[in-house]
Amino acid sequence: MARLPVAxxxxxxxxxxxxxxxxxxxxLSEAESSLVQHGGGSRPAYHFLPAKNWQNDxxxxxxxxxxxxxxxxYNPLGATWGSGNLSWGHSVSxxxxxxxxxxxxxxxxxxxxxxxxxxxxxxxxxxxxxxxMYTGRIDAGKEAQVQNVAxxxxxxxxxxxEWVKPAYNxxxxxxxxxxxxxxxxxxxxxxGHDSLWRIAVAAKVGGPSGIASTLxxxxxxxxxxxxxxxxxYTSRAAGMVECPDLFPVAEPxxxxxxxxYTPGMASGVVRHVLKLSVMNTTEDYYMVGSYDDAADTFVPxxxxxxxxxxxxxxxxxxxxxxxxxxxxxxxxKNRRVLWAWATESDxxxxxxxxxxxxxxxxxxxxxxxxxxxxLRQWPIxxxxxxxxxxxxxxxxxxxxxxxxNKIFGAGAQVDVEAIFEIPYLEDAETLxxxxxxxxxxxxxxxxxxxxxxxxxxxxxxxxxxxxxxxxAVFFRVFRHNQNYKVLMCxxxxxxxxxxxxxxxxxxxxxxxxxxxxxxxxxLRTLIDHSVVESFGGGGRTCITxxxxxxxxxxxxxxxxxxxxxxxxxxxxxxxxxxxxxxxxNVVHGR
Ligand SMILES: *[C@@H]1O[C@H](CO)[C@@H](O)[C@H](O)[C@H]1NC(C)=O
Ligand SMILES: *[C@@H]1O[C@H](CO)[C@@H](O)[C@H](O)[C@H]1NC(C)=O
Ligand SMILES: *[C@@H]1O[C@H](CO)[C@@H](O)[C@H](O)[C@H]1NC(C)=O
Ligand SMILES: *[C@@H]1O[C@H](CO)[C@@H](O)[C@H](O)[C@H]1NC(C)=O
Numbered sequence: 152m153a154r155l156p157v158a159x160x161x162x163x164x165x166x167x168x169x170x171x172x173x174x175x176x177x178x179l180s181e182a183e184s185s186l187v188q189h190g191g192g193s194r195p196a197y198h199f200l201p202a203k204n205w206q207n208d209x210x211x212x213x214x215x216x217x218x219x220x221x222x223x224x225y226n227p228l229g230a231t232w233g234s235g236n237l238s239w240g241h242s243v244s245x246x247x248x249x250x251x252x253x254x255x256x257x258x259x260x261x262x263x264x265x266x267x268x269x270x271x272x273x274x275x276x277x278x279x280x281x282x283x284m285y286t287g288r289i290d291a292g293k294e295a296q297v298q299n300v301a302x303x304x305x306x307x308x309x310x311x312x313e314w315v316k317p318a319y320n321x322x323x324x325x326x327x328x329x330x331x332x333x334x335x336x337x338x339x340x341x342x343g344h345d346s347l348w349r350i351a352v353a354a355k356v357g358g359p360s361g362i363a364s365t366l367x368x369x370x371x372x373x374x375x376x377x378x379x380x381x382x383x384y385t386s387r388a389a390g391m392v393e394c395p396d397l398f399p400v401a402e403p404x405x406x407x408x409x410x411x412y413t414p415g416m417a418s419g420v421v422r423h424v425l426k427l428s429v430m431n432t433t434e435d436y437y438m439v440g441s442y443d444d445a446a447d448t449f450v451p452x453x454x455x456x457x458x459x460x461x462x463x464x465x466x467x468x469x470x471x472x473x474x475x476x477x478x479x480x481x482x483x484k485n486r487r488v489l490w491a492w493a494t495e496s497d498x499x500x501x502x503x504x505x506x507x508x509x510x511x512x513x514x515x516x517x518x519x520x521x522x523x524x525x526l527r528q529w530p531i532x533x534x535x536x537x538x539x540x541x542x543x544x545x546x547x548x549x550x551x552x553x554x555x556n557k558i559f560g561a562g563a564q565v566d567v568e569a570i571f572e573i574p575y576l577e578d579a580e581t582l583x584x585x586x587x588x589x590x591x592x593x594x595x596x597x598x599x600x601x602x603x604x605x606x607x608x609x610x611x612x613x614x615x616x617x618x619x620x621x622x623a624v625f626f627r628v629f630r631h632n633q634n635y636k637v638l639m640c641x642x643x644x645x646x647x648x649x650x651x652x653x654x655x656x657x658x659x660x661x662x663x664x665x666x667x668x669x670x671x672x673x674l675r676t677l678i679d680h681s682v683v684e685s686f687g688g689g690g691r692t693c694i695t696x697x698x699x700x701x702x703x704x705x706x707x708x709x710x711x712x713x714x715x716x717x718x719x720x721x722x723x724x725x726x727x728x729x730x731x732x733x734x735x736n737v738v739h740g741r
Contacts, residue, residue: 192704193497193681196564197537197733199223199490199511201240202252205230205502206509208394208475209490210239211273211283214483216309219244221490222256222283223511224270230502235259235290237267239283242736243310246533247488247514252736256301256314257285263299263320266290270394271298272350272477274340274373280306282373283314284350286335287321296334297321298352300373323368323376328361329354336394339479340373343444347371351383351395353427363389365397365427367447383442384449388462389429394475396426397442397449398487400519400526422519424526425449426476429462433474435491436465439524454524456587463588466525470590470659471641471685471694472496473512487517488531493682496643496653496697512684512695513677520691525662527690530677538566538728548722550608550714555618561710561727563613563703565678569712570724571608572671573628578604578718582629582636587660594640594658599623599715606638608714612678613646615702616709622646622698623713624676624685628665637661637672639687639694646698657696661688671723678710679730 200206205226213220225240226233239257242250257268264287271285283301288294299320304313325334333355340348347369356364365383368376386392399421423442428435438451451457457464468476469491476491491512495502502508515528542560550556561567580603586593599607609625611618623642628635639661643654665672677684680703684695702708710727714720 193505193699194507195510195679195682197248197534197730197735198513198679198682199242199250199735200507200509201225201242202736203230203506204228205232205507206240206511207232207492207494208270209477209492209511210270210285212477212479212488212490213273213275213281214479214481215275215279215281215311217245218309219247220273220311221250221511222273225255227255230506230508231499235266235288237269239268239285241312246536247531248533248536249734250736251734253310253312257283257316259288261287261316261320263287263289263297264316266294269296270336270475272337272339273479276373281311282340284337284340286337294331295325296331297325298323298337298376319374322374323352326354326378328356328358330359330361333391338395338397343369343447348373349447350376351397353391353393353395355391356382356385362387363392365392365395365425379447381446381448383447384425384427386427386459388460389427391430392427393430394426394428394477396476396478397423398478398480399423400439400487400517403519403521403523422452422523423449425451426468426478428475432462434462435468435474435476436462437468437526438465439519439526452524461588467659468526468528469512469693469695470639471657471696473695478517486531489515489517489528491695493684493695493697497699498651501699510682515690515693522662525691528693529686529690530675534566534677537730537733539731540729542727542729543725550712550720550722552602552714552717552719555611555711555713558710558712558725558727560729561678562729563678563680563708564730564732565612565710565727566675566730567610567612567678567710567727568673568675568724569610569722570671570673571626572669572721572723573605573665573718574670574721575718576605576628576635576666576670578716579628579630579635580604582631590638590640590658590660591656593638594642594656597627597638598642598644598656599625599640599713601715603627603716605718606714606716606720607640608716608720609674609712610676611711611713612676612683612708613698613700613703614709614711615700615706618711620645620647620700620702621711622683622696622700624674624683624694625713626661626672626674626687627716635665637663637665637688639685639692641683641685641694641696643696643698647700649699649701652699657694659692659694661692663688663691673724677730
């Protein structure tokens with residue numbers, strides 16, 4: 152095969168990457184190719200994952216010279232975590248949907264990262280030079296976590312295949328008041344009012360029982376960093392936080408394009424969002440608030456339902472099975488894009504047998520809702536290029552109490568959009584106050600088979616024809632004070648017939664005034680074999696789940712609309728598309 156000129160490659164990157172006879176593209180053996188093609192039924196067809204092995208946190212997403220880059224925590228040696236062996240996997244794309252795998256970008260080979268290249272972020276420095284900042288784990292008898300930088304070896308390489316770690320690393324050593332295993336995950340850098348760079352790093356300050364802190368470091372040259380006396384934010388409620396993310400969001404009505412891609416550049420037209428991954432619950436929380444770029448502190452805006460001392464009252468990016476999310480500002484389309492890691496929920500033996508573990512959610516556009524209080528998320532529009540055959544049904548239909556209607560022609564690789572209209576909201580049952588803090592428990596007690604006034608209604612996905620196996624994604628409306636409160640659940644308890652598998656119900660409230668929304672609520676669910684990723688109320692509440700139905704190995708999966716409430720529900724919109732397979736990190740042999 153002839154080598155294609157580099158210019159042509161940039162024009163048609165993903166095609167080109169598949170053809171490029173470069174030694175740095177990983178080529179799969181026949182056995183691996185077969186695994187990728189078939190994947191034992193549970194391998195996703197359009198979510199991001201490496202060809203094989205373990206992946207966890209998304210790292211350093213960026214857009215550079217027409218190419219999107221995604222790095223990720225990767226164990227090159229197997230399908231389990233392998234802490235000390237973690238590298239940065241590296242893939243490139245032109246559209247955030249189709250990806251080509253490159254060789255690992257960072258491996259644990261230097262004295263300052265010999266026990267793992269852990270999570271971090273990318274920053275584009277002046278002159279268009281990308282810099283990676285990441286956590287190195289050093290094992291010298293006692294663990295120490297430090298922060299390192301790396302730069303492209305050759306800026307003229309359009310794919311930035313090789314990365315160099317300067318010998319002057321680490322650029323930030325372990326502080327004396329932080330335990331060796333509690334200092335990590337630097338953010339993308341931004342420039343403050345004093346023209347200095349800033350990054351945030353997660354740390355537990357003050358010994359093993361110290362306070363979960365997000366520290367700020369400042370630098371003139373990206374090499375010499377000095378810690379601020381005051382942290383950006385501390386929380387006594389969290390224990391330890393990881394993977395902080397601080398980013399600006401446009402006020403409702405303000406053009407997103409004015410934001411720039413770093414917090415400091417955006418002052419005046421924005422509020423800020425601080426995201427924290429809370430380690431002992433493995434859940435990602437965010438707060439909308441203000442970032443004071445003189446003091447480098449973050450002050451959350453709270454309403455009377457939220458308390459800083461109780462994580463359970465904070466908002467979450469996703470009420471399902473995701474963690475360690477990371478976002479970047481996409482200058483190509485003036486939008487913020489978020490990724491999050493959705494780990495497997497089968498057991499480790501299953502992961503070893505299938506040869507891979509961990510997927511990323513679809514890239515999601517993130518913006519501040521018109522209410523100024525919450526974020527909304529939506530699959531980036533490029534995902535829609537995968538919509539192939541459209542299947543519809545039930546439009547305008549009423550689903551009566553106990554009704555179950557099949558969407559013909561759907562399957563295990565589908566994008567479904569529905570709007571449910573509720574004629575008689577008055578029938579809603581009353582929400583008991585003690586349920587407010589634990590929507591997940593509420594989804595367990597009030598499952599899809601427990602009839603209510605309004606709901607449960609929604610979708611049954613990855614369902615066997617006889618409904619023995621199914622995953623229920625549904626809503627239930629409650630009366631609450633003078634208003635209504637909408638609960639959204641994804642219930643896995645009947646997703647398969649096996650015992651030793653994690654099959655919880657997941658749940659979150661949807662912060663929407665359903666009376667003002669024409670008494671209707673929308674649901675979009677992306678079904679991709681073992682991934683069920685749902686966006687309720689126009690992306691106000693998201694739930695991602697991992698499911699492993701047994702029927703999917705050999706039999707067709709189906710999608711149904713159901714209503715197990717006592718009242719009627721009208722389906723005022725229902726569209727579903729079969730999704731084509733994306734090219735995700737598959738390199739065909741010649
Ligand atoms: C890292 O890889 C080596 C093999 O090279 C293996 O012996 C070791 O157990 C791995 N470490 C972890 C933590 O998985
Ligand atoms: C998380 O850690 C904190 C501090 O160690 C503790 O108070 C809290 O109860 C923990 N939460 C959970 C859910 O384990
Ligand atoms: C709906 O309720 C009936 C009766 O309780 C139950 O048999 C059925 O399984 C329920 N549907 C779902 C999806 O749970
Ligand atoms: C698959 O379908 C066959 C019949 O075609 C049936 O015997 C079998 O039980 C089904 N398997 C599952 C897991 O649903």
